[in-house]
Amino acid sequence: MTxxxxxxxxxxxxxxxSAHAANPARSREAAMPLEESASLRALFDLAPxxxxxxxxxxxxxxxxxxxxxxxxxxxxxxKGCVSSHDEAKKFFAAPVEKIERAEGHEH
Amino acid sequence: MKLxxxxxxxxxxxxxxxxxxxGRMIIVNTDAPGVGLxxxxxxxxxxxxxxxxxxxQRRNVLEFAAQRWTTQxxxxxxxxxxxxxxxxxxxxxxxxxxxxNSVTWSANFTNAPxxxxxxxxALANKFxxxxxxxxxxxxxxxxxxxxxxxxCRGDRGWxxxxxxxxxxxxxxxxxxxxxxxxxxxxxxxxxxxxxxRPTVYDLHMLDLTAGRTWDQLTPQQRKVSSTNTGKLxxxxxxxxxxAAQLLRRPPVLTAGVKxxxxxxxxxxxxxxxxxxxxxxxxxVDANNEEGPLTTDGCxxxxxxxxxxxxxxxxxxxxxxxxxxxxxxxxxxxxxxxIIDNRKEANCVNVPPSMSGSDPAxxxxxxxxxxxxxxxxxxxxxxxxVNALLRLDPTRMAGASEGYxxxxxxxxxxxxxxxxxxxxxxxxxxxxxxxxxxDLLDSVDLSIYQMMDIGWTQWPRTGRRVLRR
Numbered sequence: 001m002t003x004x005x006x007x008x009x010x011x012x013x014x015x016x017x018s019a020h021a022a023n024p025a026r027s028r029e030a031a032m033p034l035e036e037s038a039s040l041r042a043l044f045d046l047a048p049x050x051x052x053x054x055x056x057x058x059x060x061x062x063x064x065x066x067x068x069x070x071x072x073x074x075x076x077x078x079k080g081c082v083s084s085h086d087e088a089k090k091f092f093a094a095p096v097e098k099i100e101r102a103e104g105h106e107h
Numbered sequence: 108m109k110l111x112x113x114x115x116x117x118x119x120x121x122x123x124x125x126x127x128x129x130g131r132m133i134i135v136n137t138d139a140p141g142v143g144l145x146x147x148x149x150x151x152x153x154x155x156x157x158x159x160x161x162x163x164q165r166r167n168v169l170e171f172a173a174q175r176w177t178t179q180x181x182x183x184x185x186x187x188x189x190x191x192x193x194x195x196x197x198x199x200x201x202x203x204x205x206x207x208n209s210v211t212w213s214a215n216f217t218n219a220p221x222x223x224x225x226x227x228x229a230l231a232n233k234f235x236x237x238x239x240x241x242x243x244x245x246x247x248x249x250x251x252x253x254x255x256x257x258x259c260r261g262d263r264g265w266x267x268x269x270x271x272x273x274x275x276x277x278x279x280x281x282x283x284x285x286x287x288x289x290x291x292x293x294x295x296x297x298x299x300x301x302x303x304r305p306t307v308y309d310l311h312m313l314d315l316t317a318g319r320t321w322d323q324l325t326p327q328q329r330k331v332s333s334t335n336t337g338k339l340x341x342x343x344x345x346x347x348x349x350a351a352q353l354l355r356r357p358p359v360l361t362a363g364v365k366x367x368x369x370x371x372x373x374x375x376x377x378x379x380x381x382x383x384x385x386x387x388x389x390x391v392d393a394n395n396e397e398g399p400l401t402t403d404g405c406x407x408x409x410x411x412x413x414x415x416x417x418x419x420x421x422x423x424x425x426x427x428x429x430x431x432x433x434x435x436x437x438x439x440x441x442x443x444x445i446i447d448n449r450k451e452a453n454c455v456n457v458p459p460s461m462s463g464s465d466p467a468x469x470x471x472x473x474x475x476x477x478x479x480x481x482x483x484x485x486x487x488x489x490x491x492v493n494a495l496l497r498l499d500p501t502r503m504a505g506a507s508e509g510y511x512x513x514x515x516x517x518x519x520x521x522x523x524x525x526x527x528x529x530x531x532x533x534x535x536x537x538x539x540x541x542x543x544x545d546l547l548d549s550v551d552l553s554i555y556q557m558m559d560i561g562w563t564q565w566p567r568t569g570r571r572v573l574r575r
Contacts, residue, residue, distance in 0.1 A: 037196050043206055048301055055239060056216030059225070063212075063296055065289040065524060067204040067282055067542065075263070077202065077277055081285070081540045083297065083524030092201050 035092035044085040068092065070099050130182040130233075132173035132287075135189045135244050136166065143192025143252055144169075154268025161255070164267040165192065165279065169248075171269050172283035176291065179554050181563040184232040188287065189244035195251040197259035204277065207248035207286035208294055211240050214304060220561060224322075225306040227292045230561055246290030250279065281542060288538050288553050292560045293526050298329045307560045308526065313342035315508055333525060336455045336517045340510035341528075343559025346552055350511045353552055354503035355533045358473060360444065362387060362483055362494040369444075369496070370458030370474035371504075371533065374429055374465055383442040383471050383496040386417045387487040390435065397426060404431045404445075408438040415439030418494055420487055423448040423474070429463040432472045442496065443472045446480025454517030457531060471496060505532025511552065514540055528552070 034040065046061040068091055069077035078099050082088045091099065138144040146162040156171075158164035169190055177186065189210065195203040209227035213219075218234045219226065228245035232238050238245075254277065255264040266273035269280060295306040305322035312321040314332040320342065321329055332339055341347075358378045360367045371378065391401050391410045398405025404421030408414055419440035421431055428445060435443040450456045458474040473496065475483065486492045505512055505528065512529035527540040535543040538553045 034196055034198050034201050040196050040203065043195075043203070050302060053213075053216075053239070055235065056213050056219065056231075058211045058213045058240060059301060060211050062225070062301065063208050063294050064206060065208055065286065065294060065526065066206040067286065068201060069204055069277075070201045071199065075261075075275070077204075079204070079540075079542045081289075081524060081527060081542065083294075083526065087524065096200070 033092070035089040040088055040092075041085050044083075044088070070096050072096060072100060130177075130184045130186060132177040132186040132188060134166065134169045134173055135187050137189055137191045138162075143250075144190065146192075150267070154270045154272060156267050156269050158267070165250075165265075168267055168269065168279045169283055172280055172287060175284060175550060176287055179550065180291070180557060182229070182233040183236060184229075184238055186229040186232075186246065186291075187244040188290065189247045190249065192250050192252040194253045195249075197251065197253045197256075202254065202259060203251055204254065205248065205250045205282050205286050207246065207290050209290050209292075210243050210245055210247050212301075212306065213239055221307070221310070223304045224310065225296075225301065225304055226561070227290065227294065227307075229290070230292050230307070234561065246287060248283065248286045248290065250282070281537075284550060285537055285542050288550065289526065291557055291562070293538055293553065293556060295526060297525065298326055298333060300326075311341050311343045311559055312513060312525070313340050313510065314338060315340060315510070332515070334515055334517050336515050337457070337507050337512060337529070337531075339513045339515040339525075340507055341513055341556065341559070342510055343556060345555040345558040346511050347509060349552055349555045350503060350506055351509070353534075354505055354511075356498040356500055357502050357504040357533070358496055359499045360473060360475070360494055360496050362492050363486060365482075366499075367475055367479045367483065368458055370460050372428060372432070372461040372463070372472040372474075374461075374463050375432060375468040375470060375472045378471055378473075378496065378498060383418065384494065385441050386490055387420050387444065387483060387492045387494045388414050388417045388440075388490050389420045389484055389487055390414055390438070390440075392434070399425065404434050404443075406434065408434065411438035413490065416441060417490075418442040418444060420444045420446065420480075420484060422446050422480075423459070427463055428461040428472065429465045429468060432468045432470065433465070435472075436468065436470050440470060442470050444480070444483070444494075445472065445474045446484065447474060447477045450477040451517055460530065505529055505536075 043066055044064055046064060048059050048062045051058045063083060065081055065083050066088060067079060067081050068088055069079045072078050080091050082091055136144045141147060144162050144165050148161040150158060150161045150164050156164050156167045158167045173188060211228045212225040213231035214223060214225050216231055216235050216239055228240060253259040263275050265279045266276035267279055271278060295308040309321040314335055315338040316335055317324060317328060324332060358369050358371060360369050390404045390408050392404055392406045392408050394401050395406060400422060402422045403425050405426035416439060419435040423445050431445060432443055447459055456476045458476050461474055513525060514527040514529045528536045528538050530539055530541060536551050
């Protein structure tokens with residue numbers, strides 16, 4: 001029972017995380033803003049659930065940490081690490097100057 | 108018979124390994140043939156990475172990162188890291204580099220140190236002395252395959268060297284070390300606990316204003332705490348003890364009777380005790396294309412004679428910090444103070460750290476908050492204010508009341524979860540949210556965070572692990 005539930009949950013996580021794995025990289029001509037990307041949302045589409053086990057309880061799809069980056073005017077990546085879709089959206093939607101300021105770049 | 112002998116030898120080897128407490132971190136490659144970690148595209152060996160295919164180089168980096176962590180963690184149970192490369196978002200504005208965490212979290216298992224507390228899989232296994240979820244890995248980590256495509260970053264991409272000379276590329280090693288750190292336990296559920304139970308991380312998140320750890324706060328109190336800049340700290344004893352050794356003393360600028368906190372620059376000379384003193388003189392330069400303000404210090408000073416031998420005071424903005432430093436230096440200034448040109452309302456504002464690099468800069472450069480800078484400028488108008496830059500021996504950069512700060516930005520979420528050290532820490536730390544480019548390939552204070560949540564240091568006799 002436990003193994004099956006864990007396996008199901010693991011498959012769920014893998015499926016969510018790989019939802020767009022087959023797609024090529026979003027091209028530079030991609031129309032949709034990155035913060036609206038379905039695959040970005042899918043990364044955080046977690047549905048944790050407790051599974052009773054023979055030794056304690058186990059929960060899957062619990063949390064996620066994603067390293068994201070904005071591309072500065074000089075082409076350098078300005079990185080951040082977020083744990084929710086809301087944080088990721090803020091990061092990608094903010095003016096890059098604001099991200100740069102927060103990280104000690106000029107402007 | 109021969110087979111049985113080999114089997115026996117293997118079992119003995121495994122037993123010896125386990126009895127020595129040397130559980131390994133195993134990279135479980137889940138990529139399809141020819142893809143990602145199995146990419147057979149020829150590659151030239153680079154900086155300690157002898158791989159001759161792209162896939163081999165990627166695997167080497169991940170195994171190197173795994174070794175970095177496991178040579179310093181003591182566990183009898185193997186830690187399995189499920190790893191792959193897959194296409195993730197990338198466009199003109201930004202890119203998703205990697206994602207990771209613990210595959211499962213467990214509570215109330217055999218030998219759990221605390222009841223009703225969630226532990227990440229690898230740590231739960233360590234306490235239980237066995238793999239609680241043998242059918243799956245303990246940590247998952249995935250990296251953006253698109254980073255190495257022309258469409259994403261042009262001629263830039265992942266850097267596969269086993270050092271930190273990534274240049275314009277992005278160090279896979281640094282990102283992998285950071286992400287595995289999350290998987291080992293620098294992680295949690297945020298404000299809303301799952302099933303009203305904290306993670307082991309929450310037990311050490313101390314709000315200095317409330318005087319309580321997160322497991323003792325209500326969700327509403329945790330929400331307030333999550334933006335309590337400078338007052339949300341890690342109270343674990345191992346980090347606290349080591350922070351006192353590792354963190355630098357913060358510089359302070361004494362002008363008149365007041366001490367100002369200052370931000371530091373990634374360029375110019377290291378600040379040392381009493382590294383600079385002199386009168387503070389506001390710089391005046393031309394109002395032109397390179398700098399529309401006469402106070403931005405972006406071009407040659409009009410009052411160079413006044414500034415020579417003194418500390419120049421300019422406003423942030425328009426040109427780079429390095430450019431301002433070079434202009435101050437050309438005017439003969441002995442130091443430069445840059446005043447922040449914005450502030451966040453209703454927040455504790457801190458003087459910004461300043462990025463950039465130029466070996467030609469040889470004067471100390473520091474920043475002030477807008478309020479502090481405005482005050483200093485007001486005093487400096489008659490060029491009679493003396494200032495002394497020194498290190499404050501009573502404090503640590505990135506700590507409050509002796510505790511290492513957690514990242515709790517006041518308003519704007521510039522891209523971070525709570526599961527990071529604050530960006531005011533100096534030197535920069537692996538588990539800061541911005542994953543700075545000046546990191547060494549070490550796991551610095553983060554290894555002590557792991558010890559605070561229950562990992563033990565390898566070897567048990569206690570080897571010095573700081574490599575900075």
